[in-house]
Amino acid sequence: MKINPPVVVGFDGSSQSRDAVWWGAHEAALTGAPLLLLTTMFTPTTYGVPIGMPAFYFDEQEAAAKKRLAEATELAKQAIGDSAVEIDVELASDPPIPVLRHISKTARVIVVGSHGHGEYTGGLVGSVSSSLAVHSLCPVAVIRGLAGDGDVxxxxxxxxxxxxxxxxxxxxxxxxxxxxxxxxxxxxxxxxxxxxxxxxxxxxxxxxxxxxxxxxxxxxxxxxxxxxxxxxxxxxxxxxxxxxxxxxxxxxxxxxxxxxxxxxxxxxxxxxxxxxxxxxxxxxxxxxxxxxxxx
Structure with missing residues (x-):
């Protein structure tokens, strides 16, 4: 059985990642590939060691992540319209860079915004997109915004x-x-x-x-x-x-x-x-x- 690699979109709720969902959904519709929308939960660390947090913190993080995935799914459905695209979601508990680096082994393409929440880059690419551009095992689409002109x-x-x-x-x-x-x-x-x-x-x-x-x-x-x-x-x-x-x-x-x-x-x-x-x-x-x- 031939496996159809997915278009994978990393989503953190930022405006750049919304553009990434839109672009990734169109790419999936054009290629006939499934679409995987992925977000991660944030776990505070000190020098790479997780910090002990109360249980309600993780409950809140999980609820926020699920809300992001619901938003991303709705955006994807709007983007593809009547196209038949299989949409899946994934909530990961590890940081986004290693998660996306691992999933690049089996993805058709990984799609990310140029920078996400908490990254003031002065117009430059953020840590996730720049790291994936170097280390991803599949093509990486970095979305720097979608022009609003009708002739795009x-x-x-x-x-x-x-x-x-x-x-x-x-x-x-x-x-x-x-x-x-x-x-x-x-x-x-x-x-x-x-x-x-x-x-x-x-x-x-x-x-x-x-x-x-x-x-x-x-x-x-x-x-x-x-x-x-x-x-x-x-x-x-x-x-x-x-x-x-x-x-x-x-x-x-x-x-x-x-x-x-x-x-x-x-x-x-x-x-x-x-x-x-x-x-x-x-x-x-x-x-x-x-x-x-x-x-």
């Missing part, structure tokens, strides 16, 4: 391509996401990691036209074969001399989703999350889907 569903999916093996699973995932959404895929290859003022002051002798041709060929090679597998997906390729993170963030202003590999060709083995991925996670204007190279 027609916006393209954007994928960052750098020609490394780390971007290959991201490309495959991006084609799949564009296909199920019925939208165009924008494949972006921004190949210069240096600022333009440095380029023109120190490296004028470089044949940038030849380099541009080389980078176009690299992008074409990276995308080879996917047109046959996804004939329904129109592809717009962008090859630009710019810093990858900055250029991809600019593209997210008119995208419904951006898909990235966890590390790029500039990363070394000890770098768990690449610099481009970190920059896009921090500054993107749309949901970010991080795909590791072991997908």
């Amino acid at each position: 569903a027609t916006r393209p999916v954007v994928v960052g391509v750098d020609g490394s093996v780390h971007s290959e699973p991201a490309i495959a995932t991006a084609f799949e996401e564009a296909s199920i959404r019925g939208v165009e895929l924008v494949a972006v290859h921004a190949w210069s990691d240096v600022a333009l003022d440095v380029v023109f002051s120190k490296f004028r002798e470089v044949d940038w036209h030849a380099r541009q041709d080389t980078e176009r060929a690299l992008l074409a090679e990276s995308l080879a074969g996917y047109a046959d597998r996804y004939p329904d997906v129109g592809v717009n390729t962008v090859v630009v001399k710019d810093r990858p993170g900055r250029n991809l963030v600019n593209h997210t202003e008119r995208a419904q989703l951006v898909v990235l590999g966890r590390r790029g060709r500039g990363g070394f083995s000890g770098m768990l999350l690449g610099s481009t991925c970190r920059e896009v996670l921090h500054d993107a204007h749309c949901p970010v889907l991080i795909v590791n190279s072991h997908r």
